[in-house]
Amino acid sequence: MNWIFGNNINTDLITPGRFNITTDPLELAKIVFIEHRPEFVKSVKKGDYIIAGNNFGCGSSRETAPMALKACGIDVIIAKSFGRIFYRNAMNQGLLVIIANTDGIKPEDKLELDLKNQIIINKTQNKKNQAVIPPLAVKLYKSGGIIKYLKKNGLDSMDKLFNK
């Protein structure tokens, strides 16, 4: 299922400061959107997508926000735009962050991703949307995040992320 959000969903809403005082991802998974959308933690399933408007993940740099979303089973976030620190943090955590026009996407729509051509296919509505999925983002997603990438390729392999 797709969880639809509006604009300016900040990281205080994703993991509020009063609740995110733990480094345990499983504990963090229990408090995602705990005040903003309480039904999220109860109903979210592995493989669900987050669909959002502008500036998703703006505000505080807290990495608990993407950590908790990942721990909930979210792998993919599609938004019109992202807060920049969240965008990097999400990639570092192994999330696939995609920039695209998300207008009109419904919760039950079946979405498919063509990573190579950077296209989102809405199979339910029979629509295709051009997206921005940088090769660097795909590399990190496929590696399971930057730490796994660096462990596998070495600490001095960061430039291979953006060099061909």
Next chain:
Amino acid sequence: MGQTIAEKIFSKHAGKKVYAGEFVLAKVDLVMAHDTTCAWAIDPFYEIAKKVWDKSKIVIVFDHAYPAPNIQMAKLQTKIREFAQKQGLNILTDGVCHQLLSERYIKPGMLILGADSHTPTSGALGALTMGVGSTDAAIAMASGQLWFKIPSTIRININGKLPKGVYAKDVILMVAREFGTEGGNYKILEYGGDIVRNFNISQRLTLTNMSAEMGAKGAIVEPDIQTKKYLKENNRNYNFSEKLISDKDANYEKIVNLDVSKLKPLVAKPPDIDNVEEVEKIDPPAGGEKIKVDQVFIGSCTNCRIEDLDIVYQIWQKNNLNKNIRTIITPASKKVYLQALKKGYLQFFMEKGAIISNPGCGPCLGRHGGVLNDGEVCLSTSNRNFTGRMGSPKAFIYLGSPATAAATAINGFITDPRKYL
């Protein structure tokens, strides 16, 4: 082709000439993390390294919830202390991280990473200071470098004559209204113009601090005589012969010119910083619905330096504080605290009935003193008014200048400071 100051600093740290849009690997001069971001850096760090790359270039600050207000924070702080001890790192506990970086470490031309979204603050000193998450901070601590996509720069020229009762905070709220919460996203905001040239470092810090709220990757003011004065006062030498300014033919994404001659005191209404309104509209001279507050917070890396407390002191001279509200003052650093002590301000503030807390973030983020209940309203000199930021998600936070905060503390409702000046 000419370069912006940000491109020059990136180039120096990448070891080659680079421009906006390029990907680089750049060396960093310093990495900062604090008591609510360092804890999440430790496990990733030990996955990729055993020892930090240079312990003299890592600064850990306990400021967000210090001394620990509950067991969970105490646990995190113990974890960070153990890490710091093992790696030979110092932990600073006497002020807000960005204030301490500015007072003690930053020099023009440096490239600094901070595991905090308001890291752009120190760019007021002509350095490139960018916010990152805990994992990126861990990678930088391990290797002394990080990958970057070079951001483009928006130049903001601020000119005119600042009217009485209008301050740096009002200027940056005007910029926020102009740009919106995304207008600076991924950009470096470079501030110039007569107003900025005449601003002291404290005022510049207010501008760069709030740039983060517009999504900026960094915010910078080209170093000049004000910078030189500040560095000298804070025991740091810097060779100003290097022309660390943007070239005349630098490529800016956009140039924005703003005039402040007609600016009035502003507040950002909850829950967004671009939801800006003139104070006189919500403290209407002809009567009407005023906005009652329960708490006034004068603090944060945005606005609690001695220059801000000078204004508070001035406004409270002949006035008493409203007894029905909490007025909390949290100096941004030990230095500010001691300056206020020496000037007799702390005694004066205490006798007026204000609460003075230890230097740090204080009530800014709802974890450490001054937490708001359902339905409560706070007028704050800090930089964020998101829902739930200072406690209950059913509370309301208005952001304003120290002058507006001081005037509000007198009346118990949001008040135009020009009434007292």
